[in-house]
Amino acid sequence: MPATLSGSAVPLAAAHDLALVDLDGVAYKGHLPIPHAADSLTAARSGGLRLVFVTNNASREPQEVADQLTGLDIPTAADEVLTAAQACAALLRTRLDPGARVLVVGGAGLRTAVAEAGLTVVDSADDAPDAVAQGYAAGLAWGDLAEAAYAVAGGAWHVASNLDLSLPTARGFAPGNGALVGAVVAATGVRPDSAGKPSPAMYRLAVDRAGAERPLVIGDRLDTDLGGARAGGYPGLHVLTGVSTARDAVLAEPGLRPDFLGRDLRALLEPHPRPEPAGDGWWTCEGRGARVLDGALELDREGPVGIDVVRAACAAAWDAADQGVPVDPATVPELSA
Template sequence: MTTLVEGYDAVLLDLDGVVYLGEQPVPGAAEAIARLHAAGVPVGYVTNNASRAAVEVAALLNRLGVAAAVDEVITSAQAAARLLAERFPPGTPVMVVGSAALRAEVAAVELVPVVEAGLAEAVVQGYALTVGWTDLAEACVAIRAGALWVATNTDATLPSPRGPLPGNGSLVAALATALGRGPDVVVGKPEPTLLLAAAAARGARRPLFVGDRLDTDIAGAHRVGFDSLLVLTGVHGRADLAVAPAEQRPTFVGADLGALFAEPTAGS
């Protein structure tokens, strides 16, 4: 029997809704990833969620029984910081709307994280439980004054054991409403930056990307020319797939990560 994973030189995995929900493991995910490792298939963990540092993501995965090294993880916070470092010289003040992990990534590329509009030349916005009205107001002032607005991602919701909850995209939308426009740059899926960086990090020329969201994961894979597998353990299900536009239709669909080792089931 030919299995789905055959023919790919790496498997790139979204996390929320694919490997875990909040901090609860998706049933069978750890076992499927262990089979990938045992078969020598390079694995990359790719997340739009900018609330955790890569080392924290790797630690969480290991607590859930998934063997993960820090260099296998790439987050939208890392990708956003690298993009800012390409555009601004060291020492540039960057207003950070988001987590301590996002601030640390900005500092790691020799930019200066700030929390008030002041002289900020850029604003980077990522998900954090602590983001509130004051943060959005300061960002609004900075962006209106000419600061570059970078969003780590625009996922409207986050999957959780209680169902979808507001994600960074909901907070980006609130700021966009106040400003009358969207971000200058979005780093995470479905934009190409994060997925291309993940494939390059694993040395992959023909990766398979696995996600649970049609509008970010599958659309992102489609945009960069990667084959994709939609798993039905997170946000979107078969009813959503039935009405999805062409650019959001996966190459394959499966109940969970066990589909990697089954005969392929076409997604359209």
């Protein structure tokens, strides 16, 4: 079967019973609302779709995240938020007995999650921790990373809340938890396990808690959100309101490809046409087309580029790549959907 996007004859909100929604770049951007996010999520909820907000951020408490969403007109309870801190604590419990000592290098959210999992939080490698839980916090210093390195070098199990190298801020991208974890790895040579996306651990935890049968992952980053969806076997909707662009989707490797593509969260409320092969290498979606010829991406010229052209371009590029003729990135323009 040729590689292409999936299709849905009914709106995605009606086809699924749980949406696993990323935060930054999907529900909001920094401290600012994303156009159509609140209205779309409210409408999807009113139609019966349950929401769980899944974030790689391990520094904040679930209630803090819920309060921010509520302040952006997305009413949210703390139990509708799943953080990488909670997933990290759940991963720790797969190997550690209750009361085991964990050196927490991170923010309040991670300390709380580890404690609530029945583990003992310690602050020094001299406390002989069984594990190190490392998550992002703005106030982390050299001394914190040094304690983590001493403990890991001494045999403690190193678990990272996530391995995101960058962190979006109002001023641009700053070093993320993965960059800080990298300092400990450089000092010890030990690679950590990770609970955050693109590991599907958080998605599985959320699905199990909700008892969902038809979950949908929604994200803006192919390398974390959609990569985690692929790894866990969950369908994923890539919205173009955050980090990964339409061009990134066209060039996506198989393990990072979304099942659905939308401009923004209004895509939850819409059917999704499936691109289809149309002969002579062309793929079409709702009358708009794209093909790969001799490694070059060609788009039809029947009107402005829109989401259906992007969908057709994804199908054409993925099919060509899977047949051993990858598209030349230089031929893929920045696509505005």
